[in-house]
Amino acid sequence: MxxxxxxxxxxxxxxxxxxxxxxxxxxxxxxxxxxxxxxxxxxxxxxxxxNAFNHKQVACKVWARDTLLEVAGATYGRIAVLGGWYGILGAMLLEDTRFDVAAVDSYDIDPAVEAVALTLNATFQERFRALTADMYALDYATLGADLVINTSCEHIADLRSWLDLVPAGTRVLLQSNDYFSEPTHINCVASVEEFSKQAALTTVEFGGALPTKKYNRFMLIGRV
Structure with a gap:
């Protein structure tokens, strides 16, 4: 035919x-x-x-979600996602039936992404919030988050100074990369060991690397 x-x-x-x-x-x-x-x-x-849901973005977020479940368990009262963009990671956590997540707050400094994140997470509107805020200006002691996620640490000039704003003992999930050629990446690291030294967490529950075509993504899970 x-x-x-x-x-x-x-x-x-x-x-x-x-x-x-x-x-x-x-x-x-x-x-x-x-x-x-x-x-x-x-x-x-x-x-x-x-761009937000391309295969590389998805792979990195799936890695974060699945490793979090394996390392730290499934139950969370409130998760704060810094640099949350369109709220995709929040949606991935909220729709995954393996998790018991009461609420996700997605913070981003760009006011244009708030409405998009709310549209994307409309199904979870009772458990999801999109908020426009500068991560350096937040009062982390009042957020009520038992997990703080930042998957864009390559954009933070002084990672430890930002982590000092987070209450001691809080669990964090952090990602960075060695994509030095990207102009907006102001603080890349060459290895997970360098990333771990930079973060200086009191407890490291996981440290690893995910190779991609152009760069390696590094991840730490632990406590401040």
Whole structure:
């Protein structure tokens, strides 16, 4: 049988087709996160959701989620995600039935991402908050978080000075990388050992590296 070819999609049709595809995948997987991505495509066409949910971003977040479960367990009262962007990691934790998470607060300094994060996490609106805030200006003692996550430590000029703002004994999950050629990465590290020395946690429950095509991502889980 001869198959007829279809003309390539016009650029103006990209969002419509992406929306239909995301809705189809959401229906098949029954994933609130994928359903949220479909809503973002429809409601926030200027959001960089394809970049936020590309395979490298997803792999790093899956690594964080699965390692957290293995190392520190499944139950959390409140998780604070710093530099939370569109709230994808929060959604990944909230939709994972292996976890018992009461609430996730996603903080980002960019006010434009708050509405997108709320749209993406609409299914979890009673347990998810998106807040516009500078991580250096937060009063961490009043956040009520038993886990603080920061997967963008390469953007922090002085990691230990920021960690000193977090109450002693708080569990943290931190990620950095050795992608030195990226101009916005102002504090990359060459190894997980260097990362561990920089963070100077009182307890390290996990330290490891995830190789990617262009760089290695490093992760620490422990207590301040």
């Amino acid at each position: 001869k198959h007829t070819s279809h003309p390539p999609c016009q650029t103006s049709d990209w969002y419509e087709h992406a929306f239909d595809l995301a809705r189809g995948i959401a229906a098949y997987t029954r994933s609130p996160l994928i359903d949220g991505i479909a809503r973002v495509i429809a409601k926030h066409p200027d959001a960089h959701i394809a």
